[in-house]
Amino acid sequence: MFHEIDDKLHDECGVFGIFMQNPDTMTDAARTAFYGLYALQHRGQESAGIAVADDRHIGLHKGMGLVADVVKPYHIDNLRGHIAIGHVRYSTTGGSALVNAQPLVFHYLKGMVALSYNGNLVNTVELKKRLETYGSVFQTTTDTEVIANLLARYSQDDLEDALNKAMIDIKGAFALIIMTEDRMLGVRDQMGIRPLCIGNLHGDYILASESAALDTVGAEFVRDVNPGEVVVIDRKGLRSLQVINSPRRAHCIFEYIYFARPDSTIDGLNVNQARRELGRQLAREFPIAADMVIAVPDSGTAAALGYAEESGLPFEEGLMKNRYVGRTFIQPTQQMREMGVRLKLNAVAEVVRGKRLIMIDDSIVRGTTSKKIVQMLRNVGAQEVHMVVSSPPTKFPCYYGIDTSRREELIASTMDVDQICQYIGADSLHYISRAGMFKALGSEAEIFCDACFCGEYPAGAEGK
Numbered sequence: 001m002f003h004e005i006d007d008k009l010h011d012e013c014g015v016f017g018i019f020m021q022n023p024d025t026m027t028d029a030a031r032t033a034f035y036g037l038y039a040l041q042h043r044g045q046e047s048a049g050i051a052v053a054d055d056r057h058i059g060l061h062k063g064m065g066l067v068a069d070v071v072k073p074y075h076i077d078n079l080r081g082h083i084a085i086g087h088v089r090y091s092t093t094g095g096s097a098l099v100n101a102q103p104l105v106f107h108y109l110k111g112m113v114a115l116s117y118n119g120n121l122v123n124t125v126e127l128k129k130r131l132e133t134y135g136s137v138f139q140t141t142t143d144t145e146v147i148a149n150l151l152a153r154y155s156q157d158d159l160e161d162a163l164n165k166a167m168i169d170i171k172g173a174f175a176l177i178i179m180t181e182d183r184m185l186g187v188r189d190q191m192g193i194r195p196l197c198i199g200n201l202h203g204d205y206i207l208a209s210e211s212a213a214l215d216t217v218g219a220e221f222v223r224d225v226n227p228g229e230v231v232v233i234d235r236k237g238l239r240s241l242q243v244i245n246s247p248r249r250a251h252c253i254f255e256y257i258y259f260a261r262p263d264s265t266i267d268g269l270n271v272n273q274a275r276r277e278l279g280r281q282l283a284r285e286f287p288i289a290a291d292m293v294i295a296v297p298d299s300g301t302a303a304a305l306g307y308a309e310e311s312g313l314p315f316e317e318g319l320m321k322n323r324y325v326g327r328t329f330i331q332p333t334q335q336m337r338e339m340g341v342r343l344k345l346n347a348v349a350e351v352v353r354g355k356r357l358i359m360i361d362d363s364i365v366r367g368t369t370s371k372k373i374v375q376m377l378r379n380v381g382a383q384e385v386h387m388v389v390s391s392p393p394t395k396f397p398c399y400y401g402i403d404t405s406r407r408e409e410l411i412a413s414t415m416d417v418d419q420i421c422q423y424i425g426a427d428s429l430h431y432i433s434r435a436g437m438f439k440a441l442g443s444e445a446e447i448f449c450d451a452c453f454c455g456e457y458p459a460g461a462e463g464k
């Protein structure tokens, strides 16, 4: 499924959790989770939820919509407990029904468990079949329920042992926060595809998809959860169990290019810094005779600044974004779709008229939005529009939690660069080279997943 208005790949979930040793009030954990989720709203806008535990019981509130629409102050008043985990969801395997909203809470032999999950398993079908032969019944179509059933199946063991066994069964990309009545656990897939970090708020531990959520709630960044690691947080503090040691790292490179907030640092690399470097690299690869550099805001802004710095050309705000257009606003009527891009972006005629523009964006998915933006700039008198993209052509779907399901929807899978340039109506089109992308990020290709550009899936692709 593609976003109706901005024609971008979309992250599917954000997760947040906090374990408070001595909260001032029993709603502090839920309130902190609310603000943490608020900071992660860009990772999913379709549903939101918070589950809390108070050593005896797990309570839950979730619904469809943005965090602030779903979780009202009177809900927080009822979410009483010293542990809270939360979730924001875009739409994953299983569509957007409320039943698939998270956290998912279930009962098993030893009590209650809540799960918040970001990612995608590549062997769900096989695991589901196996579990059904043992008598499991599924209420949802999410990977999360498969993981819950695996934990239940191993429930004769302690949860930590059950989780160790489940981690060997599940294949794919995941960042998972699990809560029992009295514990919180964080788990990251063995290659570290999806992000998960640990924070500390006045001695209380936090787990979050991105470090920006830690900043928002006033917590300090401690470290990233290691690939293949389980962290257990309880009354005694934090313990680490390195369950799987994989020699291969595969951090999602698209987190740096587009998904994550620029103020987040993931696996040691600041997102804003990464985007600036991608822009600098573009300037080195594609020096273009032009009057100014503009960005498709906000996603192209950091790379455009990098391009401008390296090339010596001025950076100007040639496109303005209406920040108040949310996904929920867009109803999929044809008329609304047509209007969609103009609602969100407008060209600043006084800036671009008569000018030769270098327009930077992070990616081109279907090309429909790029085409409309180029036309919009020409309509107000831009002399030339050269589009420069801070990622290589997106040719392959993601099986690791990003919402590209059909390869034929990706323009670069069916057209070459010249054809795409012609389609979007630009004077020229340039994508960063793969080698240039890795160089800009300052690391070897082997530590990243870039399967949507190269088609090589580090954790496999079968089963979905």
Ligand code: SF4
Pocket (backbone or CB within 6 Å): 193, 251, 252, 253, 254, 255, 397, 398, 399, 400, 401, 402, 449, 450, 451, 452, 453
């Ligand atoms: S395929 Fe692309 S979007 Fe998916 S995890 Fe890999 S780099 Fe990220």
